[in-house]
Amino acid sequence: MTEAPHNQRKMQRTAFTCLGIVVGMVGLAYASVPLYDLFCRVTGFDGTPIVRDSNTSQVVDRTIAVRFDANVVPSLGWRFSPEKPEVKVKLGETMTVYYKVTNTSDKPATGIATYNVQPDLAATYFSKLECFCFTEQTLQPGETLESAVVFYIDPRLLQDSDVKNISSITLSYTYFPSKAGKPVAEVTSSTTSTVQ
Structure with missing residues (x-):
């Protein structure tokens, strides 16, 4: 029976890890346009003076x-x-x-x-x-x-x-x-x- 709480903790860690990855990816998706714009303005990439x-x-x-x-x-x-x-x-x-x-x-x-x-x-x-x-x-x-x-x-x-x-x-x-x-x-x- 000690195996059940151990498996449950592993599943919770996996669920929180997946949730963290999803939240991180959504955050990166929203931040990608302003970050790309900033990158282009600083470096001149993609024809940006x-x-x-x-x-x-x-x-x-x-x-x-x-x-x-x-x-x-x-x-x-x-x-x-x-x-x-x-x-x-x-x-x-x-x-x-x-x-x-x-x-x-x-x-x-x-x-x-x-x-x-x-x-x-x-x-x-x-x-x-x-x-x-x-x-x-x-x-x-x-x-x-x-x-x-x-x-x-x-x-x-x-x-x-x-x-x-x-x-x-x-x-x-x-x-x-x-x-x-x-x-x-x-x-x-x-x-x-x-x-x-």
Whole structure:
């Protein structure tokens, strides 16, 4: 009879272990998106530019073309474009480029911009000092907003054999409808019309 309490304790330990694993996996599933986003922002992985507070780099006599791509999800009803399609920038040089976004619809709309850098491997060296990305914007019908992106390309790019010979980098932004500060793929017209 002493075997029954022993088996019961083993079964309880097994049940608690399984429950702990399930709870841990659910927690990891919820944490995976913000952790992945943080990882990408810190390392430049998957074309995510690094965000910096200041530029302490030396300017190097090597020029790279930076192209600007501007996209809008069609359901948002905005027109979005950079002031220039391309600039030439020396490595380490701080550059400011302006984008203009206009609400072409007849209703107020709220959007949020996401971004990436191509080629992916160059994102580690594309450092943003100021950006309008991930900032929710509400535009009234016909309203236009001008926003700046301030960036530099880290000269350490020249030490990376995978990207040291690239001649151009593309910074691509996409505006999505926004709900509660998060981009959404589609917003119904009733949701869009109630945005203040």
